[in-house]
Amino acid sequence: MPISVKDLTYTYNPGTPFETRALDGISLTINDGEFVGIIGHTGSGKSTFIQHLNALIKPTSGQVLVDGEDINESKEKAALRMRVGLVFQYPEYQLFEETVLKDVSFGPKNMGLSEEEATQSAKWALEKVGLGERYYGRSPFELSGGQKRRCAVAGVLAMHPEVLILDEPAAGLDPVGRREILDIIRAIHSEGTTVIMVSHSMDDVARLCERVIVLEKGKVALDGSCAEVFGQVEKLSAMGLTLPQAALLRDRLNKRGFDLPESIYTIEALSQALTEKLKTR
Amino acid sequence: MHEAISARNLSYHYEGADKNAVDSVNIEIARGEFVAILGRNGSGKSTLGKLFNGLYLASQGEVFVSGTQITDENSAYEARKHCGMVFQDPDNQMVATIVEEDVAFGCENLGVAPDEIKRRVQKALETVGMSEYALSAPHMLSGGQKQRAAIAGVLAMQPDIIVFDESTSMLDPSGRRDIFSLAQRLNERGVTIVWITHFMEEAALCQRLYVMDGGRVALQGTPREVFSDAEAVQKLGLDVPDMTALARQLKQNGIDVRSDIITIDEMEVELCRLA
Numbered sequence: 001m002p003i004s005v006k007d008l009t010y011t012y013n014p015g016t017p018f019e020t021r022a023l024d025g026i027s028l029t030i031n032d033g034e035f036v037g038i039i040g041h042t043g044s045g046k047s048t049f050i051q052h053l054n055a056l057i058k059p060t061s062g063q064v065l066v067d068g069e070d071i072n073e074s075k076e077k078a079a080l081r082m083r084v085g086l087v088f089q090y091p092e093y094q095l096f097e098e099t100v101l102k103d104v105s106f107g108p109k110n111m112g113l114s115e116e117e118a119t120q121s122a123k124w125a126l127e128k129v130g131l132g133e134r135y136y137g138r139s140p141f142e143l144s145g146g147q148k149r150r151c152a153v154a155g156v157l158a159m160h161p162e163v164l165i166l167d168e169p170a171a172g173l174d175p176v177g178r179r180e181i182l183d184i185i186r187a188i189h190s191e192g193t194t195v196i197m198v199s200h201s202m203d204d205v206a207r208l209c210e211r212v213i214v215l216e217k218g219k220v221a222l223d224g225s226c227a228e229v230f231g232q233v234e235k236l237s238a239m240g241l242t243l244p245q246a247a248l249l250r251d252r253l254n255k256r257g258f259d260l261p262e263s264i265y266t267i268e269a270l271s272q273a274l275t276e277k278l279k280t281r
Numbered sequence: 282m283h284e285a286i287s288a289r290n291l292s293y294h295y296e297g298a299d300k301n302a303v304d305s306v307n308i309e310i311a312r313g314e315f316v317a318i319l320g321r322n323g324s325g326k327s328t329l330g331k332l333f334n335g336l337y338l339a340s341q342g343e344v345f346v347s348g349t350q351i352t353d354e355n356s357a358y359e360a361r362k363h364c365g366m367v368f369q370d371p372d373n374q375m376v377a378t379i380v381e382e383d384v385a386f387g388c389e390n391l392g393v394a395p396d397e398i399k400r401r402v403q404k405a406l407e408t409v410g411m412s413e414y415a416l417s418a419p420h421m422l423s424g425g426q427k428q429r430a431a432i433a434g435v436l437a438m439q440p441d442i443i444v445f446d447e448s449t450s451m452l453d454p455s456g457r458r459d460i461f462s463l464a465q466r467l468n469e470r471g472v473t474i475v476w477i478t479h480f481m482e483e484a485a486l487c488q489r490l491y492v493m494d495g496g497r498v499a500l501q502g503t504p505r506e507v508f509s510d511a512e513a514v515q516k517l518g519l520d521v522p523d524m525t526a527l528a529r530q531l532k533q534n535g536i537d538v539r540s541d542i543i544t545i546d547e548m549e550v551e552l553c554r555l556a
Contacts, residue, residue, distance in 0.1 A: 042423060042453045145322050172369075172450045174322045174479045176518040200453045203523070242454050245482075245523040245545060252549050258556065267523055271530035278536050278555055 001067040001083060001162045001194070003053055004029040008062035010048055010218075022048040024218035025062070030163075030196060035189050037209035037226075038198045041240055045218040046198045047089070050165050053196070054084040082111055085161030089168045091152035095140040100131060100151055103140050107159045118158075125158035126151075129184050146177030150184065163194040170204060182208060206230060206244040206265045214239070227263035246270040283348035285442050285473040286310040286333055286364075290342035292496075293328050302328040304496035305342065312441070315465070315474045317484040317504075320493030321518030326477050329493065330444045333475065334366040347441055362391065364442040365435030369450055371427035374434075375419040380411065383419060384433045391438060398437070405433035409463060425456025432463060442473040450479060461486070481508075481522045485543040492517055505541045524548045 010023040022045045030036055040046050051057045052064050055071045064071045066080050074080055088094070097103035104122035105115075113121065126135065129150035135143070140151050149169070156164065169185060170178040186208055189195045199205050205212060205226070212229040214222040216239050222229050230236075230247040237243075243251065247265040250273075254260055258277065264270050286308065293303040303325045310316050320326045331337045332344055335357025344351050347363035365387075368374055377383035384405055388398045406412045409429040419427060428448055435443055445464060449457040461483055468474045476487055484490055485504045492500040492507060494517045500507050508514060511521045511529060521529075528542040528551075538555065542548050 041455070172447075174518065175481075175520045176321050240455060246527070249524075249527075249545055249548060252545070253552060256549075256553055258552075267527050267530065271527055271534065274531060274552065275534040275536055278531075278552075279534075 002029055002031050002065075003084070003163060003194075004063075004065040005052065006063045006065065008049075008052060008064065009060050010045075010052065010057060011060045012048075014060070022218050023052070023059075026215075026218070026220055027062075028213065028220060028223060030194065032162075032194055033189075033192060034194055035208060035210045036194075036196045037205035037212045038196065038215065039200070039202065039205060039212060039241065040215035040221075044215040046215055047167055048218075049215065050086065050167060050196065050198060053163070053165060054081045054086050056086070082159055083161055084163045084165065085156040085159055087153055087156050087164070087166040087169060089171060091155075092140075092145070092148035095148060095152055095155075098139060099137050100126065100140050100143070101136040103151065104154045104158050107155050111159055121158045121160065122154070125154040128157055128188065129154045130180070144177075146173050146180055149173060149177065149181055153181070153184065157188070161193070163196065164188060165196040165198075167198045168200065169197060170199070170201065178204075202230075202242055202244040202247075206246070214241070226265055230265035231262035283345065284309050285312045285314065285347060286475070287345040288329075288332070288342065289344075291329075291332060291339055291344050292341040293325075293332055293337055294340040295328075301340070301496050303332065306496070306498055308491060308498065310442075310473060310475065312473055313468070313471055314489065315468045315476065315487050316489045316491065317476045317478055317487035318491050318493060319478065319481075319484055319519055320499075324493040324518075325496040326493045327446050328496075330366065330446045330475065330477050333360075333442070333444055334364050335360045336366070362438065363440055364444060365438055365440035366444045366446060367428065367431050367435055367448045369447040371424045371431065371451065374431045375427060378418060379415075380417050380419060380422070380430050381406070381415040383430060384437055387434050388437045401437040401439070402433070405436040406430075408436055408467075409433045423456065424452045425459050428452065428456070428460050429463065432460070436467075440472070442475065443467065444475040444477070446477045447479065449483070457483075481520050485522045492519065494518075504543050508543050509541050 006027050008023050008026040012020045012022050038046050052059060058072050071080050095103055101122055104125055105118040108118040108121040169181050212226055222232060233251045244265050246267045250260050250264045250270055260273050264273055288306050288308040291303060291306045292301045294301050318326045333346060335351045346360040349356055349360050351357050351360045375383050376386055381402055384402045385398050388401055406415055409432050411429050449460050464474050478484060490504055490507045491498050499517055508521050508525045514521050522543050524542050524545055528538050528540055531538045532540055539551050542551060
């Protein structure tokens with residue numbers, strides 16, 4: 001189920017002194033099974049962009065096509081929206097039910113599933129995020145920070161979205177919590193779900209994503225594979241974005257004559273290339 | 282002269298919990314130090330920070346802040362004059378409707394004279410680079426700006442020590458750099474900094490680290506000492522900085538690289554030496 005946006009433009013507070021064009025003529029397609037990272041400065045339009053993809057925001061002009069259909073014009077809008085799951089930043093703030101199982105069942109129940117089907121879906125989703133049976137009856141508020149985050153992600157997974165969008169899924173977690181949530185997202189992607197992840201962490205994007213879209217001032221500044229985008233050192237620095245540590249070091253070393261491939265952006269690849277280089281001497 | 286912070290067999294027990302959140306901790310932080318406290322969620326590092334600021338009172342043991350032992354509400358109030366605290370969520374720390382009033386809030390509670398408050402607020406806003414926002418509404422500020430305003434509020438109370446409790450964890454990379462370098466600048470002016478964090482790259486730039494686990498101090502030392510034992514660090518639920526990880530991989534591949542590298546600058550120098 002591909003998602004395309006065509007000439008997507010969105011203006012906040014139109015006609016007031018606070019008028020801001022958050023998105024400015026964005027056109028792109030995200031295909032089935034992709035793992036896309038969206039990066040950009042705060043205020044570059046990342047969050048506004050992803051909220052358009054499941055029709056939480058209606059474009060000022062332009063279109064959002066989900067599976068070829070304009071999501072804002074479709075008669076099946078509600079059904080289309082459910083196929084695109086959106087996990088907000090700090091989603092654990094939205095946990096509200098008495099028990100973990102009830103909280104995760106809430107979405108599928110709202111989709112019109114029977115009590116039993118909703119519970120089945122919830123159990124399946126909780127399994128995916130590593131919260132087994134012993135957590136079903138607990139209050140979501142008693143969970144640790146990382147567990148709460150995973151519970152909230154399960155609430156979206158329980159609706160079986162074909163496209164999963166996450167806004168800063170690892171923000172604010174400790175290193176173990178980060179690793180857990182990112183491993184879960186990686187596993188969900190490997191089972192066929194399209195994943196779109198907004199992140200400030202270049203290292204997380206470098207580790208997980210295949211394609212990176214860089215937004216700046218509401219426009220697409222760069223769009224390509226990790227290797228292509230993280231090779232554009234000058235452009236990224238000019239936008240005030242940091243590189244993944246490995247790409248940054250590769251760039252510094254090349255300025256000192258190392259001649260390493262521009263396509264290196266992970267610690268693993270860098271250590272391999274450096275080993276070859278230093279061993280042959 | 283007394284230490285900035287000194288804890289002896291310090292313990293704290295949350296009501297109803299089955300064990301101590303902070304458990305027989307001994308810590309000495311000298312005046313002018315920049316010390317990081319690390320540890321996974323639930324390791325007790327935030328609780329420890331709150332004991333330094335008198336927000337919590339010790340269940341057992343002793344804690345001295347700028348020479349004052351915190352034993353009750355009165356001494357906690359005294360200690361708070363010396364030790365300010367900046368929290369994690371920028372949105373949970375603003376109490377007034379304009380920045381200037383928010384910055385003045387702590388000072389007003391200390392009973393400082395109005396003229397003096399005005400002077401201090403101006404100075405504090407200047408120090409954090411927020412003078413032009415003195416009359417702004419807090420909700421119009423970015424996360425990083427809100428944290429700077431919160432820091433100004435602490436500075437206006439003229440503390441000798443500031444505890445930052447994961448104060449960069451909700452900020453974007455530029456906001457994070459901004460707040461960390463502000464803390465470094467304050468430290469250069471003599472303010473003792475206690476920096477509680479999950480970011481190993483920040484920890485690598487501090488003078489000394491304490492790693493907490495299960496309420497106890499599990500590791501301590503300079504960043505170089507602590508991160509050199511990657512296995513111990515990972516066992517405690519933390520990562521090593523990327524450059525330390527790279528050094529380890531190179532070493533495993535038979536490259537004779539220094540194993541105590543923690544920053545990208547050091548790695549660059551080392552690799553140039555080897556090439």
